[in-house]
Amino acid sequence: MSSQPEKPVNTDNIKAPEDSWRPNYVSGDLFSCPEDEALAHCISEDCRMGAGIAVMFKKKFEGVEELKGQKKLTGQCAVLKRDRRFVYYLITKKKAKQKPTYDSLTQSLEDMKSHCVVNGVTRISMPRIGCGMDELQWSTVSEKLEQVFKRTNISVTVYSLPEKEKKEKKEEKEETKVMKENMRRWKN
Template sequence: MIALNYHEEVQDLFDSDPTYVFAHCVAADAGMGGGIAWTFRHRYPEMPAAVLAAQPVVGDAVRYVSDDGRVIYNLISKGSSAQLPDRSDFEDSLRALKRALLAHGEKRLAIPRIGAGIDRLNWSDSAGFIQELFADTDIEIMVCVLH
């Protein structure tokens, strides 16, 4: 089964309507020194400390609410910023994200091509997994692509 509310858009993630929550991949050390995580760190400089305070473990989805009310899920897909994630750890963090979105009644998710940048996971595999994982929900997933 494939998610019906999944679509890819050519747009900057940060231009998304504020009704969307964000999600992106980070390490448990919350380094956020590369890829789109670097952009998140600079837009929300207090977020890394909040993620660390949650004492994240690989497979978590750490929810953060910014001062402007934007909800951001930090998917803990690896232990250290120097590592590459295992596919199973990445998928565990997506399962945690799904549980959190449902628990908080959040129905709109905007993401980059998570895991496909500096983490080098195959986007086609990830997109298929995301669609299957969320197929039994009414959560809208918008993947923002810059080109």
Template sequence: MAACEDENENSSNKNDGDTSFSVIHKKGDLFTCDFSESLAHCVSKDLRMGKGIATLFKQNFQGLSELKAQAKDVGDVAVLKRDERFVYYLITKSRYFDRPTYETLEDSLKAMKTHCVTNNVKALSMPKIGCGLDKLEWDQVEAILTRLFQDTGIVITIYSF
């Protein structure tokens, strides 16, 4: 599995046991990562996706009716299958203008983790989820992400420009 290359790559293995788990930070375009890597981002239950990186997910992967048909609630994850990868829509708030909480983000991440483990996902790429328009603090989000995924062996790549 090839990962996106970047001169500014920063990797940190935050697990003493399973050394295959890691969080890698890369500068660059999330959508240039390898097609074998699954993708994730945060959305509202109303699935408006009218601002930020969500608009790019909406354009690149379509499937709005497929997502709506899943009828997911806050704290869940909606999933699209595109070729060999999954695209995860973490439902962290009710309406597009609401703000998520760390609790709703954690619930959505738990749901995504379950899907990843069940479906043998080995690599997951995402932006600094919940930290752009949603205004959560990255240090807290990364701590949640690490705590939840450290026993999975999944390589998580975080993209930023």
């Protein structure tokens, strides 16, 4: 044995075993993630973004015409560059009122991964994509994420609203629904 201290090993180029990739989970506001992390969410080809978290992306990052100009189809990923980050718009369906498939989601994730690799993106934050208004099952979506990203050095952080905020949003949605119904009755 040598009495000299061992040199530190550079682990930057060592890839983790395939079966060790997992998304990181955070309870909180997606938009509070570090400003140099990419963001991702799902939209339709028509770029409507009129409900759910898509409304917040539309308000915060604008660029609807820029997205439409990219002429991306279902299974592809449109991209905006905002300050120090890329914002990924996973095109998972043709029209806003339709539902995505796991195949269209997977294809759009693959397209996003390709952009990440080419542009050196190693960290992405996202909501539980496809599982809100699009009604996909998170257990299956998380498997798709793992399949797509397991051989990369790209980490994915998945944000969920704290239970209190989820409850408040649900109550707010119900209140709006009741108000609209009352207004409809009042007008008639």
